[in-house]
Amino acid sequence: MAYELNAAKREEMGTGASRRLRRAGKLPGVIYGANQDAQSIVLEHNPVFYALKEEGFHTGILTLVIDGAKQPVLLRDFQMHPYKQQVMHIDFQRVDANEKMHVKVPLHFVNADVSPAVKLQGGLVSHVMTEVDVRALPGQLPSFIEVDLSGLKAGQSLHLSDLKLPEGVEITALLRGENSTVAAASGHGPAGEEEAAAE
Missing domain, CATH: 2.40.240.10 (Ribosomal Protein L25; Chain P)
Incomplete structure (x- = not known):
């Protein structure tokens, strides 16, 4: 808008x-x-x-x-x-169209309900971060970044380096060498998955 x-x-x-x-x-x-x-x-x-x-x-x-x-x-x-x-x-x-800017953008988490951690292993997905600082030209700044949780298994976590970024967008923490956790899944692991499959 x-x-x-x-x-x-x-x-x-x-x-x-x-x-x-x-x-x-x-x-x-x-x-x-x-x-x-x-x-x-x-x-x-x-x-x-x-x-x-x-x-x-x-x-x-x-x-x-x-x-x-x-x-x-x-x-x-x-x-x-x-x-x-x-x-x-x-x-x-x-805003200068030719100068990169730093902006905090929100993270939109999707597909947690279909992730193996939740669907098969009875786990919960925790959102460790809700926003992220990015650097981009004004015309390339996203209004949000989508975090796809569909492949997350119990005991696994997603990090900043796992995020799919629009063209021209950089995460400032990664530029500093910081690969923080974005989301983490708790649960029963492989045993829970076998029980769910047996049921």
Whole structure:
């Protein structure tokens, strides 16, 4: 899903100005990066508040329309009010199409129910990681990475090096030589498999 947010350059600074903006249903923010100066901006609060509930808003390239000019950006940070349903501040990073970026993307686990560990060996599959830091050009950034558990047997685990990555995408931990566990299966092993087959 493509997200487009309207914003305006923010002229008034300071805590008092921010409070006035929030009371008026606005959201203060900042946009930085791509070898340009940081720019304070202001957005409508509610479209951002509801978009933050969607996974794709956190990982995809967003379009920020600032005074009519479109700018591709990534969500980098946001602060919520301690107890109100209110976003207090939001940070975006400008996207340079020719520069690789680091982004955390969620892992989507599939086919656990048909894996030998679960189907034949009465095991459980534990998700050790829920997201992974990747590096890619903006146009190649995935919104998620699928983890296929269909071949997982009891006592086995899947590691970062087992993941199938889209073209141009690198896992930063692997670049550092860290091959962490992504998912692991418990269960009875071969004996459990024989019992299940006998039944």
